[in-house]
Amino acid sequence: MYTEMFKSFSEQTEKTLAPYVKFNKVFTKNVEELTELQLAAVRAYSDLGLSQLKAVSEVKDVQSFAAFNSQQLETLTKLSQQLIDDSNKFASIAQSFKTEVDELVAENVKQVNPA
Template sequence: MYTEMFKSFSEQTEKSLAPYVKFNKLFTKNVEELTELQLAAVRAYTDLGLSQLKAVSEVKDVQSFAEFNSQQLETLTKLSQQLIDDSNKFTAVAQSFKTEVEELVAENVKQATPA
């Protein structure tokens, strides 16, 4: 008697907590993707900054200064493109998360609404 009651209670609890478990897994996946993107972005910006420090340390005369300045437009273009790419990646992750949460909510509303 008690075994069946506990089994029933356990099944009902598991069923009622299933949406929370799905959301937590979805949220964790999203945080993981965002963290990976942020680490990649930090790595890229750090590499760019270090390359600029190395380039400026090579300036020794007017000729090398002119070469350094001519490379700055290329560096700014590269930085702008990196910012655009990173922004697009973050937007894609956010949109994917939003879509998946909307699907989860719709599924749960459908299950909760009597037919």
């Protein structure tokens, strides 16, 4: 008697908590992807900044200063492209998360309101 009652309670609890578990998995995946993106961005921007510091430390005369200045446009272009790429990746992750949550909500609405 108690075995059936606990089994029934357990099944109902699993059924009730299933949407939360699915959402938590989607959310965790999203946070993981965002964290990886941020770590990669920090690495890229740090590398760029360090390379600029090294380059400016090599300036010793007018010729090296001119060479450094000519590289600045290339560096700014690289930085701009990195920012655009990071923004696109962020938008992609956000869109993926939205799509997965929308699918999860639609699935749960169908279970609650069968057609």
